[in-house]
Every structure is written in structure tokens, then in C-alpha cells.
Amino acid sequence: MTKPALFVDASLSPHAMELPFGKNQQTLQKSPKILILIALTIVLFTIVPLYYPLLGYTMKNYSQPPPNSYEPIDDSIQTPTNEKCDIFTGEWVPNPEAPYYTNTTCWAIHEHQNCMKYGRPDDGFMRWRWKPDGCELPLFNPFQFLEIVRGKSLAFVGDSVGRNQMQSLICLLSRVEYPIDVSYTTDENFKRWEYKSYNFTLATFWTPFLVKVNEADPNGPSHTGLFNLYLDEYDETWTSQIDNFDYVILSAGHWFYRSAIYYENRHVVGCRYCQIDNITDLPMYYGYRRAFRTAFRAINGLENFKGIVFLRTFAPSHFEGGLWNKGGNCLRTRPFRSNETNLEGEELELYMTQMEEFRGGEREGRERGVRYRVLDTTQAMLLRPDGHPSRYGHWPHENVTLYNDCVHWCLPGPIDTWGDFLLEMLKREGTRSHEENVKFKEKKFEGMR
């Protein structure tokens, strides 16, 4: 869907304050030493060979040669991280080696994010990498990623920022292989891709509100853009399709700024900015909270789902100098340092709201052995006001009604770091899954005593 989402001002005021991020999202649960030993042994056997992807499995596995030859990625940032290190709290540091693909080596870049094509004059925004406070985050290694996901499937469930991430991933993987289009429909909002040599499937499901929705008056003369959100009803376009996926990356955000009428139990319970006299105005967090609750309930209710759910947290926009539709723009060319800005106001509230609902979903999922993880991109992206297309999502003379885009991310660009995060999380999964399996079994046995 090319319709731009609606946004309100995210004014950034630079002052130093501790952010409420990543304090305990990724810490391993306490467990007996022996368990850790077993887990470590398993990790050593399953993961260590992956650090040498070029030695272990050479070119025999794929039909297409890498589309381009690149400098090898710096070894110093290939070392394994300390598994307890919170990878989501850190700083952006210069990385002159980047980017690892361009708009000529990767065809998957969506036009609106092809900033270089549309004349963005600076390219320094591509040359940063994320440095967690207590460790290094290895740069994305496409060989290693594809080995880990061999025979598996990954679904992006959400809006166009989710699609943005999928296209980044396709570009990051393009050094090894391009996928073929195996979509079930011609609808661009529901794409399915397959990496033949790895039997790895990628899919996107368009669901900007995560729940059932219809436009109140899609073709009417007023064309208000007002949505009816059925906050307790599943959006079956994705909930009926994800049973067999191994990984589901769920996200939602910017669309909740739009005006909407909220329904529960098929009754109007209120609305956001609908300006209808007899309907109570509710904050957008009301809808946001319930939408996540319903999405997690849908997943936890899937009998066959045995995958991992990743909540990809809200990625802040960076309109400065006005609202999104009042001349606001994002013209910075450098990242912030972490002491120059912080998450506040509506964005902080959205972040906290989704985390609270995540905890609820995780608790229920645990009963059923469904794993929940946080792909906590918020802090890293908060620091990247320079990574958006701004007006470089189309030619200046093009007659389009797009506003300055300070929501999506240029490709190549900082969103590529989400691939680094994802790969690191998948590598750590070996340890965590084992511990959780044991705990899950223990709990089951306790119940049988």
C-alpha cells in the first residue's frame, strides 16, 4: 500500500536522561550451573561452525553466483558477543566500510526508499554501525544467516516499515542469493519469497493495525480516511496464514495516529479524533494496547504454531520544524549520540504500551511453549534522524502528494542494522531455547506430580 501513514509531531528535545530500554529484556533467566553447561555445549556444537561459513560450506550450495564481489567484512566485528550483553543499548559509531550493497547491486529497494536514485546529496548516513555498550554486535553475515534459517520460514506482519525491513533483509542476503517470487496473489501487500538453495521462505502480511479493520467511508465524497477498528477481532488475512511459520516478526505503530473508531464486541467504545459528537474520544494507546493484545491472543490460540514471535518495537519518526503535514522534515545528516535525545511523549507511551502487552502475550505463550522475543529497535532508531528519505523518495518534479518521509528508512541505511540484531538473536536462540525447553518440561512434570 503506497498510501502514506498519518503522523503527528515527534518533537525532539535534546537533554540527557536515562532511557528505559533494554534493562532486562534479553537477560537469561537464572538457572543451575549444570544447565548452562549443557546449553553452552550445545551452542558450541551447533553454532561454532557457523562462524566460518566460507570454510564449512563453499559455493556448492547455490546456483546463482554472488551478484557482486565485496571486501570481506572486518573480522574484529565478527567475533561472538557476550550472550548476556544487551545489544539494544549503545551508540552509532563510524563504519567507513559500509554499505554492503547499493541500489545497483540490489533490485529489492522500494522506490520510495531508493534515496540515492532520487538525488539525496549526502551518503554519510550509510556509514555507521551499531555498537552496544557492553559488547560488539557482529555485522550481518548472509551465509551464516541462511545456514541458520535453512528449511525455515519467516513472516513479517505489520505495515510498510515491516516491508522496509524485509527489503533490507533481501538486499543484505543478495550477496549470496536472490529469492524467487512464490506469492499466492498479485497483491503486493502479501508477498512470498523463496530462497531455493536454502529452502527458506520469507513472507509479508499487510496489517497496519494488526486487527480487523475497514475504512468507514472508503469511496464516499468526504473520503475521511476514518477507520473502523475491531479491536477484539482477528485480522484473518494473517492470523489464518502463520501457523507454519518458524519466525513471525510483528510490528505496528504509525497508523495508530490516524483517526479511527474503536469497536469492541461489535459496539463502539470510543474513537480517536473522529469528531463525532456522541462518541467519546480515547487516546491512541487505547487502540494500540488492545490491538497488540488481540494479535498475541490470536497467535497463542493457533494450535499448530510452534514458532518464535518477535515484537519489533516502534521505530520513531523524526519530523522537525512542524507536523508531518505542516512542513515538518528530517534534514539531519548525522546520528544523535545517546545523550542528545530521548524517547518521550507519545512515542515513549507507545513503546511502553507495546512492551506491557508483550509481557502478557509472553506469559500466556509460555504456558503453551510459544517463545516471545523483543527485537528492540526503538533506541537505535531514535538516534537516526538522518536515515529517512525526507523528500528523496521521488523526483522533485513528480506530481505526487507524498509528504516529507521521516518515517521509513533509506536503503541502504540504518534499518540494515535490524538484520544484525536479528542474526544475533537467532544465534543466541540456541542457548535460550534449550533452557526454556527444560523449564517447560520441568513445569509440565511438576503439574503431573
Ligand SMILES: *[C@@H]1O[C@H](CO)[C@@H](O)[C@H](O)[C@H]1NC(C)=O
Ligand atoms: C542508484 O543511485 C545512483 C546515485 O548514487 C543513481 O544515479 C542511479 O540512478 C540509481 N540507480 C537505480 C537503479 O536506482
Ligand SMILES: *[C@@H]1O[C@H](CO)[C@@H](O)[C@H](O)[C@H]1NC(C)=O
Ligand atoms: C523445506 O522446508 C519445509 C519446512 O519449512 C519442509 O517441510 C520441506 O520438506 C523442505 N523441503 C526440502 C526439499 O527440504
Ligand SMILES: *[C@@H]1O[C@H](CO)[C@@H](O)[C@H](O)[C@H]1NC(C)=O
Ligand atoms: C450517535 O448518534 C447517531 C445519530 O444520532 C446514532 O445513529 C448512533 O448510534 C450514535 N452512536 C452512539 C455510539 O451512541
Ligand SMILES: *[C@@H]1O[C@H](CO)[C@@H](O)[C@H](O)[C@H]1NC(C)=O
Ligand atoms: C555527550 O557525550 C559526548 C561523549 O561522551 C560528549 O562529548 C558530549 O559533550 C555529550 N553531549 C551532551 C549534550 O551532553
Ligand SMILES: *[C@@H]1O[C@H](CO)[C@@H](O)[C@H](O)[C@H]1NC(C)=O
Ligand atoms: C499536478 O496535479 C495537479 C492537481 O492534480 C494538476 O492541477 C497539475 O496540472 C499537475 N501538474 C503537473 C505538472 O502535472
